[in-house]
Amino acid sequence: MERRIPVQSRTWDIDDSIDQVVRICVEAVQIASVSDLRLEQLFGELDKILLDLDDAQIGAVRQDPRYSSIRERFHLIRAEYEYRREMAVAQTIADAGREAAADQFRSADWYEIAQAFEVRSLAPYRCRRMIWLGAGPFPTSAIYFARANPGLSIVCVDCDAEACRLAKEVVRIFDCPTLEVVHADALDLSDFSYYDGVMVGLVVGVTDADKMRVVEHYTRHVPPETLLVFRTAVSSGTIIWPSVDLCLLDGVPHRLLPDPPQKLYSLIVVDRSGSGS
Numbered sequence: 001m002e003r004r005i006p007v008q009s010r011t012w013d014i015d016d017s018i019d020q021v022v023r024i025c026v027e028a029v030q031i032a033s034v035s036d037l038r039l040e041q042l043f044g045e046l047d048k049i050l051l052d053l054d055d056a057q058i059g060a061v062r063q064d065p066r067y068s069s070i071r072e073r074f075h076l077i078r079a080e081y082e083y084r085r086e087m088a089v090a091q092t093i094a095d096a097g098r099e100a101a102a103d104q105f106r107s108a109d110w111y112e113i114a115q116a117f118e119v120r121s122l123a124p125y126r127c128r129r130m131i132w133l134g135a136g137p138f139p140t141s142a143i144y145f146a147r148a149n150p151g152l153s154i155v156c157v158d159c160d161a162e163a164c165r166l167a168k169e170v171v172r173i174f175d176c177p178t179l180e181v182v183h184a185d186a187l188d189l190s191d192f193s194y195y196d197g198v199m200v201g202l203v204v205g206v207t208d209a210d211k212m213r214v215v216e217h218y219t220r221h222v223p224p225e226t227l228l229v230f231r232t233a234v235s236s237g238t239i240i241w242p243s244v245d246l247c248l249l250d251g252v253p254h255r256l257l258p259d260p261p262q263k264l265y266s267l268i269v270v271d272r273s274g275s276g277s
Contacts, residue, residue: 018060021049021239022067028077029070039081043240050236051263058236067239072207078240079203083136083163090137090166099174102138114262115144121257121267125227127197131155133186134201137163138170139179141199146176153178155195159185186214190221198222202231202265206242215248219270228270232256237264244268 024046031038053061061067067074093101118141128151132142135156142154156171156179158164164183171179186204198218205214215230222228233241234256241264246256253272260266 017049017053018057018064021046021053021061022064024049025067025074025239026070029073036081036084039077043078043081046240050239053236055235058239061239075206075240075242079206079242083203086136086138087163087166090163090170093138093173094166094169097173102140110262111140112144114260114265115141117261118267119145119148121269122197122227122229125197125271127152127227129153129195130197130199131157131189131192131195132199132201133157133189134159134204135167135181136201137166139167139181142179143171143174143176146178151178154180156181157184157186157189159183187217190217192222192226195226197227198229200228200230202233202241208242208245211242211244212248215244219249219252222270224272227273230268230270231265232268233264234260234266235263237262241265 024042028039028042028046062071089102093099095101127149130145130152132139132154135142135158137158137160139156142156146152146154156167158167158181161183164181167181171181186200192198200214200218205211218228218230230244233243237243246254246268249268249270252270253274254268254270257267257269
């Protein structure tokens with residue numbers, strides 16, 4: 001009996017964590033149009049819990065019918081909420097006219113660690129001309145890449161005109177003359193012959209159907225000699241962000257980068273030229 005007590009206690013903790021995650025996701029969907037402040041509280045609580053979930057718990061959440069029935073709606077709400085936050089930060093930077101205003105961006109240190117991981121991972125490919133799909137109003141990753149790779153030119157694309165206006169201001173304030181911002185829909189672009197690297201953002205395609213269209217579009221139109229990279233949610237990140245179904249890449253040389261430092265999303269590197277090997 002004494003040896004079973006910890007097991008029973010642990011089982012209760014697991015069930016409780018799963019229930020907490022599901023309840024937070026359900027509440028976020030229910031109050032999405034009411035209060036960004038409450039969403040901030042919910043997402044802060046959720047992100048802390050997700051850090052401690054193991055694979056079994058993540059699987060249990062994803063299979064819970066209360067969550068699975070709202071998963072795509074929850075992903076959309078989280079993406080829209082983070083976009084509004086990023087817009088607000090970009091506007092603050094534009095109003096202040098200085099980089100230091102970016103310090104208020106939540107989890108700035110976390111983003112820097114994630115960006116350093118991506119820079120190291122893609123360094124062997126020696127890209128000089130990249131296009132960044134879904135760069136957003138505050139294109140932090142593109143700016144980081146440009147600064148880490150002098151001479152690298154990047155075209156940042158976003159489908160929102162106001163986001164592009166703000167991104168141009170941010171790029172100017174961060175003094176990144178090799179970054180260009182273009183207003184366009186990711187699925188309207190099909191000529192990538194100029195680029196040697198294509199980065200597809202995490203929320204370019206949030207629903208399963210949209211993500212499938214995005215993956216099919218880019219694997220079809222990006223030339224084989226051009227590096228193609230998809231950001232995708234992994235591990236507990238799949239609870240809050242969309243992910244690429246690797247089955248969509250069957251027959252296409254690719255690898256999912258292991259052990260990302262942030263443990264929520266990683267990169268799928270599609271290298272049909274073998275340039276990074």
